[in-house]
Amino acid sequence: MKSIAKIDPIIHSAIKKEINRQKTQLVMIASENYASSAVLEATGSVMTNKYAEGYPGRRYYAGCENFDTIENIAINRANELFSSNFSNVQPHSGTQANMAAYFSLVNVGSKIMSMSLDHGGHLSHGSSVNFSGKLYDFIHYGVDPETEQLDYDEIEKLAKKFTPDLIITGYTAYPREINFKRFKEISDEVESKLLVDMSHISGLIAGNSHSSPIDFADLVTSTTHKTLRGPRGAMALSNNESIIKKFNSGVFPNTQGGPMGHSITAKAVAFYEAIDSKFSDYAKQIVINSRTLAQSMENRGFKLVSNGTDTHMILVDLRTKSMSGMEAERYLKDVGIIVNKNTIPFDPNPPMITSGIRIGTAALTTRGLVAKDMDYIGDLIYKTLTYCDDNKMKSRILNEVKEFSESFPVPGIDT
Numbered sequence: 042m043k044s045i046a047k048i049d050p051i052i053h054s055a056i057k058k059e060i061n062r063q064k065t066q067l068v069m070i071a072s073e074n075y076a077s078s079a080v081l082e083a084t085g086s087v088m089t090n091k092y093a094e095g096y097p098g099r100r101y102y103a104g105c106e107n108f109d110t111i112e113n114i115a116i117n118r119a120n121e122l123f124s125s126n127f128s129n130v131q132p133h134s135g136t137q138a139n140m141a142a143y144f145s146l147v148n149v150g151s152k153i154m155s156m157s158l159d160h161g162g163h164l165s166h167g168s169s170v171n172f173s174g175k176l177y178d179f180i181h182y183g184v185d186p187e188t189e190q191l192d193y194d195e196i197e198k199l200a201k202k203f204t205p206d207l208i209i210t211g212y213t214a215y216p217r218e219i220n221f222k223r224f225k226e227i228s229d230e231v232e233s234k235l236l237v238d239m240s241h242i243s244g245l246i247a248g249n250s251h252s253s254p255i256d257f258a259d260l261v262t263s264t265t266h267k268t269l270r271g272p273r274g275a276m277a278l279s280n281n282e283s284i285i286k287k288f289n290s291g292v293f294p295n296t297q298g299g300p301m302g303h304s305i306t307a308k309a310v311a312f313y314e315a316i317d318s319k320f321s322d323y324a325k326q327i328v329i330n331s332r333t334l335a336q337s338m339e340n341r342g343f344k345l346v347s348n349g350t351d352t353h354m355i356l357v358d359l360r361t362k363s364m365s366g367m368e369a370e371r372y373l374k375d376v377g378i379i380v381n382k383n384t385i386p387f388d389p390n391p392p393m394i395t396s397g398i399r400i401g402t403a404a405l406t407t408r409g410l411v412a413k414d415m416d417y418i419g420d421l422i423y424k425t426l427t428y429c430d431d432n433k434m435k436s437r438i439l440n441e442v443k444e445f446s447e448s449f450p451v452p453g454i455d456t
């Protein structure tokens with residue numbers, strides 16, 4: 042960062058502090074990860090300089106030949122990675138990918154069925170404060186109150202009653218495997234389309250640690266920076282040519298202008314890394330780590346939503362601890378363990394307070410942590426939340442976390 046240091050010391054100093062934070066804290070936000078050095082280099086490359094509205098071979102600017110090469114490679118690699126026929130690698134974010142998805146699958150005002158936000162859905166799946174909730178007629182399903190897992194028979198009943206034009210599956214705070222085949226059967230039964238937003242689990246799917254939605258969904262959207270470990274951004278996949286054509290128009294010119302060349306380049310690199318067989322080992326380890334952390338916390342008296350996990354995340358129900366998610370997030374942050382407060386199903390607290398925390402293992406798995414480390418972290422979390430008024434204990438844990446965290450390399454900094 043020699044140039045930044047020279048011309049903009051204030052920003053240089055802020056980035057240096059962030060490097061230190063990412064190295065000395067335990068990053069356990071379920072939607073975060075550490076991109077590789079190669080992905081970071083691509084993100085910081087000259088590809089950021091180029092305008093290339095349009096798609097490969099059909100641009101509105103001259104000089105796009107290298108951009109075309111890169112975007113075509115990214116598209117082909119996405120298809121290879123997820124065994125899809127068609128893909129679009131231009132969406133700037135998951136929400137923008139979902140916006141283009143709605144524009145390509147249904148009409149404004151159409152009926153859409155999705156998981157409610159407080160049961161694990163996403164803002165762009167019909168929240169009233171998001172464009173989706175304003176433009177479409179959403180109805181929400183949730184999880185079963187007993188199992189805290191999807192009840193496919195209930196979802197089927199609701200779908201028959203509501204007859205949506207589109208059903209959405211794929212969540213931000215649901216720790217269990219999703220049965221995409223069952224969703225396809227339900228959507229066929231009510232003659233609706235099926236959209237899968239696999240943002241959280243796309244790395245697990247790429248690494249064969251979660252079943253793939255591609256044979257069942259009309260369209261699949263995903264961010265690229267979560268378990269998939271690419272740059273910030275998004276993508277879409279489909280096996281249906283007419284749907285992907287509509288999606289392409291839904292992205293450009295409908296909702297986006299110039300594509301972000303640096304991000305598309307970094308997506309291409311990330312897909313290349315995920316095609317490598319080592320990525321399957323990574324995905325497998327994420328789930329092993331998550332299950333070990335779940336067990337470690339259950340052994341120490343914590344209640345987990347759905348009593349476990351099949352993915353990269355666990356959701357802790359803090360109601361038995363008489364502590365809110367907001368408080369737990371703060372106590373953990375004070376010792377360098379970074380998680381986020383999260384609503385749990387049927388949460389009595391509002392979203393700014395919540396009764397739960399969401400914890401993910403994708404980022405720490407990238408740094409090389411394995412099962413025994415997760416058991417240790419479970420103990421650190423237990424001690425932090427149990428002795429939250431004991432300042433001596435807190436400062437001891439803070440030092441322990443720092444020393445422990447620094448012993449694992451950070452991509453782009455140490456490797």
Ligand code: DSN
Binds near residue numbers: 071072135213
């Ligand atoms: N906000 C992201 C998450 O943390 O799950 C999803 O967009």
